[in-house]
Amino acid sequence: YxxxxAPRGSDALTLCRRQLPDLIVLDIMLPDMDGYAVCRELRTTTRTKHIPIIFLTQKDERSDRIAGLELGADDYITKPFDIEELKLRVRQAINTYKRTNMTDPITGLPRGKLIEEELLQLMRTGEDWTLGLVGIDHMRPFVDTYGFVAGDEVRRFTAMLMNRVIDDKGTMNDFVGNASDDSFVVITLAKDVHALVETLRQRFKEEIRTHYNFMDAEQGGVRLSDGTLAPLMSLSVGTVSSDSQSFSDIREITELAAELRILDQQEQAKKLESSS
Known part of the structure; x- marks a missing residue:
């Protein structure tokens, strides 16, 4: 593994939001806040509420165990502990969670049913939200040239970048999910969605160059076998807001977001063509 x-509870919360782990092993006695508070925060924060948590602590009273499990911990182990047993329970917790097919194995982001549940919950609350369908354009030529492992690294990088941008421009309760190999979902309560989207787009443009070799980065893309140049990867985004119209079901939202993403993709292609 x-x-x-993270030596402090606050450090753990920041780390988990920026790079979603497969599992959290948590002590109760921490220097700045107790582990119960950390668990509560993780379970009530949209981006981290699905991550398995194991308490590993000296507090061995029955009431302590019950308190931890009631907060949503998946397991509770007391010290002193057997290292082989800990390894086994960690492996079981991760495997059990992955078998439920709730998260993408490469990015660690929620997918499928978790995305639907989050959107349904927001639709019921009546809060103002915006859904952004974020797609990686020109990824296929990159994967064909650099391989699937490099493609997985791009997906992993994009997931981490989206979490960082949400931390900077979004809210604590914003959601990031993995819709497919080359597309992601952001559900945000932020007021300035345009600033969030453009920050994400610009930072991706700046940082994606490091995934190419020097020659491809300098020439602005991958040279294909027919001599044409496939541009560097970029992001296209389709956004749908609850205040723009009413929706009867999730399908209407996702279909409109997909249509708007295609329009944005076409607009980005025109900008690229006019600048070259």
Whole structure:
């Protein structure tokens, strides 16, 4: 496993929002806040509420165990512990969660049913929201040239970038999901959605160059076998807001977002053509 250590509860919350882990092992006794508060925050924050949590702590009273499980922890292990048992329970927790097919194995982001549940919940609350369908354009030529492993790295990078931008420009209760191999979903309560989208688009444009070799980055894309140049990857975004019209079901929302994303894709292509 790749393990990230957060010495304080506040550090753990920041780390989990920026790079969604497959599992969180959490102590109750932390220097700045107790583990119960960390668990509560993780379970009530949209982007982290689905992540499995195991408490690993010296607090071995029955009431402590019940309190942790009531907050939504998936397991509770007391110290001293057997390291082999801990490894087994960690592996079981991760495998159980992945078998439910709730998250993408590459990006760690929620997908499918979790995206639908989040949107349905927002539709019921009556809050003003915006859904953005974010697509990676020109990814196929990149994967054909650099391979599937490089493509997975791009997906992983995009997921992390989206979480960072949401932290900067969105709200604590915004949601990021993985709709397909090359498309993502953002559901945000932020007022200035335009600033969020343009920040995401610009930062992707600046940072995606590092995934290409020097020659491709300098010439602005991948040279195909027929001699044409497939542009560097970019983002196209279709946004749909609850205040623009009423929707009867999720299908209407996602279909409109897909249509608007295609229009944005065409607009970005025109800009690229006029600048070249």
């Amino acid at each position: 790749n393990v990230e250590v």
